Amino acid sequence: MRRPIVIVPACTRLIGEHPNHAAQHKYVNAVVLGARCMPLVLPALGELADVDAVLSVADGVMLTGSASNVHADLYGQTIHDPALPLDAARDATTLPLIRAALERGIPILGICRGFQEMNVALGGTLHQAVQEVSGMLDHRDRPQDAMEVQYGPAHPIRLTRGGVLAEILGNPAEIQVNSLHGQGIAKLAPGLAVEAVAPDGLVEAYSVANARSFALAVQWHPEWRVTDNPDSTKIFLAFGKACIAYLEQNGVP
Numbered sequence: 001m002r003r004p005i006v007i008v009p010a011c012t013r014l015i016g017e018h019p020n021h022a023a024q025h026k027y028v029n030a031v032v033l034g035a036r037c038m039p040l041v042l043p044a045l046g047e048l049a050d051v052d053a054v055l056s057v058a059d060g061v062m063l064t065g066s067a068s069n070v071h072a073d074l075y076g077q078t079i080h081d082p083a084l085p086l087d088a089a090r091d092a093t094t095l096p097l098i099r100a101a102l103e104r105g106i107p108i109l110g111i112c113r114g115f116q117e118m119n120v121a122l123g124g125t126l127h128q129a130v131q132e133v134s135g136m137l138d139h140r141d142r143p144q145d146a147m148e149v150q151y152g153p154a155h156p157i158r159l160t161r162g163g164v165l166a167e168i169l170g171n172p173a174e175i176q177v178n179s180l181h182g183q184g185i186a187k188l189a190p191g192l193a194v195e196a197v198a199p200d201g202l203v204e205a206y207s208v209a210n211a212r213s214f215a216l217a218v219q220w221h222p223e224w225r226v227t228d229n230p231d232s233t234k235i236f237l238a239f240g241k242a243c244i245a246y247l248e249q250n251g252v253p
């Protein structure tokens with residue numbers, strides 16, 4: 001049987017004067033080494049993307065992080081800080097893709113921006129600057145820090161007892177995670193189940209209740225050094241197992 005195919009939606013990136021479509025190596029590497037699947041990067045085509053065609057060859061979808069924010073229009077707000085980057089083409093590609101993948105029961109893993117996209121796609125909202133919300137921590141990374149520091153442990157998260165994520169991780173009460181985000185979940189979309197929270201109560205992971213397959217999203221970065229962190233390895237292995245199961249039951253051989 002062939003390796004499962006995981007769709008990885010790209011971000012738009014300007015290289016010189018030319019717009020490009022990009023996905024960071026650590027994400028596609030985690031699909032290969034962590035999930036043992038084959039990544040297929042999907043350009044941020046927006047309305048030009050034929051979602052049905054793409055999902056007809058997909059055994060999984062992984063939504064990556066990105067420095068860009070989900071456009072506030074998409075969850076009924078006005079932009080709080082216009083200096084922060086956006087990626088409308090990525091939004092226009094991923095939100096329909098998320099809804100269609102869930103409809104088809106295709107396994108989906110959301111990471112950081114991807115975690116925020118799934119919440120918005122399903123009717124939730126975001127805090128645009130978590131650090132400015134009373135009682136909330138500053139969840140941002142410090143760009144001047146070395147990458148090992150930026151992606152190193154930043155805070156604990158408390159796992160929902162008996163939850164999907166807790167089971168994947170062997171039922172610890174809490175784990176340490178990295179933190180590289182300025183936005184976060186304000187209103188959780190209907191049908192999403194909290195899987196972990198930060199010390200300030202911010203939702204850090206959720207699952208799609210009643211999903212037909214693996215449907216988990218996390219605010220942190222398990223793709224970082226995926227084989228070095230046992231928790232990250234377990235998350236990607238669980239995702240990969242679900243993609244194999246989807247391929248066996250529905251996939252194009």
Ligand SMILES: N[C@@H](CCC(=O)NCCCC(=O)O)C(=O)O
Nearest residue numbers: 065066067068112113181182183
């Ligand atoms: N822009 C959003 C999401 C943050 C995010 O995805 N950070 C990771 C960026 C770099 C990487 O992909 O590792 C926010 O600020 O909340």
